Amino acid sequence: MQELDPVILQKANAWLQGSYDADVKQQIQTLLDNKAYTELTDSFYRDLEFGTGGLRGTMGPGSNRINKYTIGAATQGLANHLKKSYPGEKIKVAIAHDSRNNADLFSRITAEVFSANDIYVYFFKALRPTPELSYAVRVLGCKSGVMLTASHNPKEYNGYKAYGADGGQFVSPEDKAVMDEVAAISSVDEIKFNRVDANIEEIGEEIDEQYLAAITKLSVSPEAIKRQKDLKIVYSPIHGTGITLVPQALKLFGFENVILVDEQTTPDGNFPTVVYPNPEEKEALTLALKKAQETDADLVLATDPDADRVGIAVKNTENEFILLNGNQTGAMLINYLLTAWEEKGKLTGKEYIVKTIVTTNLIEQIAKAKNVTFYNTLTGFKYIGELMTKFEGKQTFIGGGEESYGYLIGELVRDKDAVVSSAFIAEMTAYYKDKGSSLFEALIDTYIKYGFYKEKLISLTKKGKTGAEEIKEMMEKFRTNPPVTLGGSKVTTLKDYEKGIETDLLTNTTKKLELPTSDVLQFITEDGSIISARPSGTEPKIKFYCSVNGKLAGKEAYHETDKQLDEKISAIMKDLGV
DSSP: OOOOOHHHHHHHHHHHHSSOOHHHHHHHHHHHHTTOHHHHHHHHSSOOOOBTTEEEEEBSSSTTSBSHHHHHHHHHHHHHHHHHHSTTSOOEEEEEEOSSTTHHHHHHHHHHHHHHTTOEEEEESSOOOHHHHHHHHHHTTOSEEEEEOOTTSOTTEEEEEEEOTTSSBOOTTHHHHHHHHHHTOOOGGGOOOOOOGGGEEEEOHHHHHHHHHHHHTTOSOHHHHHHTTTOOEEEEOTTSGGGGTHHHHHHHHTOOOEEEOGGGOSOOTTOTTOSSOOTTSGGGGHHHHHHHHHHTOSEEEEEOTTSSOEEEEEEOTTSOEEEEOHHHHHHHHHHHHHHHHHHTTOOOSOEEEEEETTSOTHHHHHHHHTTOEEEEEOSSHHHHHHHHHHHTTTSEEEEEEETTTEEEESSSOSSOOHHHHHHHHHHHHHHHHHTTOOHHHHHHHHHHHHOEEEEEEEEEEOOHHHHHHHHHHHHHHHHHSOOSEETTEEEEEEEETTTTEEEETTTTEEEEOOSOOOSOEEEEETTSOEEEEEEOSSSSEEEEEEEEEEOOOOGGGHHHHHHHHHHHHHHHHHHHTO
């Protein structure tokens, strides 16, 4: 019979004897009485780590779970950091939450702890998208912000995203300073939970209006929208916060034929109509696609629970709806933006775009052809936000994004934004329709012009303590014994972002990588394929990003070339043992 590790029992007993609510103690006692040792171990084997993006985990009692106390400790640590960073100043923060179960409760706890620490709180009185929280931090002159969300994770999860004064998630060195302060909270008794009403101000519609008006001013092709105002757009917020702003943004841009997926418009943390509330998953768009077929729509949009990411579907040349992946949508958005800016004579040489290292190099090819500066960053939108803050007032950010369905247009916020992205995806669709083309046909034309880039993401889930150890072992194996060939092509370059070293495997020479350190490995082959291995920072997964490319001779060669690239990806993954 399985025994409970004495260290785990000691931690559980500390919660049973500490200043915790009776219901939390009861839940822990029940686990002990039922000998639910696996769950107890997962609940207490570590303290839920406040990482560079904040907290994310399953809800429940214990030090490795999202609950009142782990949320309280994170907020107390962040409050301590802010008071040390801004001595003598009146510090303001903004707080919002999405539609997840307990997100409203956790947002109130966050507000209470800040208020008890004499920090002034702008509190969104109802659920709002993550990008609006970033916008609020900026326009209200806050030093920080907190969004209670676990993005697209399953319903058992919740999370806590912490933002700095620029409206972006904390980056080095401030992220480490915040983490240290959170880690320094050694007892629940150090957390100030007593609400100070005078330090909390409710906000809502007035910020919505400012934000939507600012987004609308970014529109590049209003004439095309005017001519295509009846474009049929099916939209689903997948039971999340997108319903508060996306339909309004589309209306303000000039679209008059937005069809909502009624079954998914009510915010609901149980996400009753989907397995996962993730627009990357085809299953999550089942109802939206059904509605699109019924109404013969031009475009399908679906946003995740906190409305920072958007998935889309368009009609192919056979009049069937197909989902575009994040790389395709991101590349098309950049291509559209740069083309439209060029046509309007808005490109001055001071503009730039940004993508992450695991996002398609098609974006790089487009930027080079248009003579627009592009930057690569580490995975994580905070790095894109960091660059934007660095270049603010010196260069103009047109747009950017990452393969995980997160994009940003314009400089209003410092995080991925499905509200502005949905509006611009619709604008882009109208622009191409106005020229007699569909979005899918425009994608094929882009491949013919710049190269056919095809990407695939494979995620392996490894849960709990043993899973974390397995992921670590896999990365170590790839690091010390990199593959010689992948998909029949020689591996010529190994980029190890954790060590900050790029190795030319043919000459065995090395050079320094300019980006910050991160646990990412990249293998680049002789034929230009790029394979990246990266443990997820927010989920118990290891992710493999595979990008291959080839020439597309013409529209008639699309299906055959697509098949060849698919086979190449399969061969590479087989060689990796994935």
